[in-house]
Amino acid sequence: MEDKHLLMIPGPTPVPPKVLSATAKPPIGHRSGDFSKILAEVTENLNWLHQTKSNVLMLTVSGTGAMEAGIINFLSPGDRVLVGSNGKFGDRWAQISKAFGLDVDVISADWGKPLDTEEFRQELEGDKEKKIKAVIVTHSETSTGVLNDLETINKYVKNHGESLIIVDAVTSLGALNVPVDEWELDVVASGSQKGYMIPPGLGFVTVSDKAWKAYENAKIPKFYFDLKKYDKAASKNSTPFTPPINLIYGLQTALQMMKNEGLENIFARHQRLTQATRAGIKALGLSLFAPDEAASTAATSVIPASVEADAIRSTMNKRFNIALAGGQDHMKGKIFRIGHLGFVSDRDILTVLSCLGATLQELGKDVDPGAGVAAAAKVLG
Numbered sequence: 215m216e217d218k219h220l221l222m223i224p225g226p227t228p229v230p231p232k233v234l235s236a237t238a239k240p241p242i243g244h245r246s247g248d249f250s251k252i253l254a255e256v257t258e259n260l261n262w263l264h265q266t267k268s269n270v271l272m273l274t275v276s277g278t279g280a281m282e283a284g285i286i287n288f289l290s291p292g293d294r295v296l297v298g299s300n301g302k303f304g305d306r307w308a309q310i311s312k313a314f315g316l317d318v319d320v321i322s323a324d325w326g327k328p329l330d331t332e333e334f335r336q337e338l339e340g341d342k343e344k345k346i347k348a349v350i351v352t353h354s355e356t357s358t359g360v361l362n363d364l365e366t367i368n369k370y371v372k373n374h375g376e377s378l379i380i381v382d383a384v385t386s387l388g389a390l391n392v393p394v395d396e397w398e399l400d401v402v403a404s405g406s407q408k409g410y411m412i413p414p415g416l417g418f419v420t421v422s423d424k425a426w427k428a429y430e431n432a433k434i435p436k437f438y439f440d441l442k443k444y445d446k447a448a449s450k451n452s453t454p455f456t457p458p459i460n461l462i463y464g465l466q467t468a469l470q471m472m473k474n475e476g477l478e479n480i481f482a483r484h485q486r487l488t489q490a491t492r493a494g495i496k497a498l499g500l501s502l503f504a505p506d507e508a509a510s511t512a513a514t515s516v517i518p519a520s521v522e523a524d525a526i527r528s529t530m531n532k533r534f535n536i537a538l539a540g541g542q543d544h545m546k547g548k549i550f551r552i553g554h555l556g557f558v559s560d561r562d563i564l565t566v567l568s569c570l571g572a573t574l575q576e577l578g579k580d581v582d583p584g585a586g587v588a589a590a591a592k593v594l595g
């Protein structure tokens with residue numbers, strides 16, 4: 215059946231019809247007074263969402279572009295950085311850092327496990343000469359569904375005093391509490407196709423006063439990604455280059471929807487969907503990749519014991535028109551991931567779990583196909 219697709223992957227995430235209609239309006243000039251008014255509203259609401267008073271800079275990029283800008287504006291070749299890596303995205307920030315000539319020290323953990331905060335403490339406390347210029351951490355590691363303890367790592371960074379903290383909050387912003395100003399997070403990057411409920415194409419970066427001081431001495435070359443240009447323009451409700459006008463129409467509507475729901479309600483919904491999904495998966499006799507105490511609220515990774523992950527995804531797609539995400543890199547074919555980020559409701563989770571039960575039965579697994587939805591309904595009740 216056409217037009218019945220249920221997108222349950224952690225990015226791109228489902229886009230509300232209201233937001234899609236907003237993006238279909240004819241573009242207007244980005245230097246016009248009318249567009250400037252839209253930017254003023256969007257800026258105010260982005261500050262609310264990010265819990266910050268500083269400008270939330272918007273770049274025409276995917277999340278990776280936002281992170282690259284967040285790294286290159288504040289560092290110089292040869293600078294020592296500590297990069298946490300326990301999945302695909304942590305690996306990527308180590309690669310970017312190396313590409314720009316930084317001296318990269320990787321603190322890694324097995325995929326499926328959270329980063330060990332003690333290792334950060336030891337490295338930072340041992341750095342008596344204050345050589346570490348930045349700690350780069352992925353808050354919610356979407357490739358595995360693991361949540362890293364950003365708050366604790368950030369405390370050690372603050373005790374160090376010199377180092378910046380640069381955060382990939384791509385799948386945590388808009389899904390769980392990331393109080394940018396209260397935690398004094400120096401650079402926070404995210405992307406539109408995740409918690410913001412709009413299509414891909416916009417990246418967001420926040421910058422602290424301390425990071426702007428580091429900017430003054432940063433020597434990595436930049437032009438289009440020079441964040442000072444974006445900051446100056448944002449202060450005047452403008453953009454340095456032509457922005458994706460239609461995406462910003464969508465963002466305006468999506469932010470209004472988020473404000474109507476309220477931050478606490480948004481966080482509570484993601485928490486509830488995560489708990490319901492995990493309960494449902496356990497009840498279906500499948501294993502969870504991430505431990506309960508480090509579960510991302512963006513995606514749940516599942517290790518199917520006897521039936522292949524790809525067979526499950528293929529049947530879910532063909533029979534029920536539900537898209538689930540696969541594993542990445544060496545986890546390809548070993549796990550599948552259920553996204554519950556952004557425009558996702560209780561009903562979506564119940565639908566996915568009941569269809570997953572039917573799928574397992576169809577694939578010959580000896581399971582009560584209704585066990586998952588029953589367990590989830592109890593959590594949601």
Ligand SMILES: *Cc1c(COP(=O)(O)O)cnc(C)c1O
Nearest residue numbers: 276277278303354356384385405
């Ligand atoms: C999606 C994602 C990104 C950005 O990926 P893009 O494809 O560049 O948008 C970065 N970090 C995490 C944790 C993500 O989930």
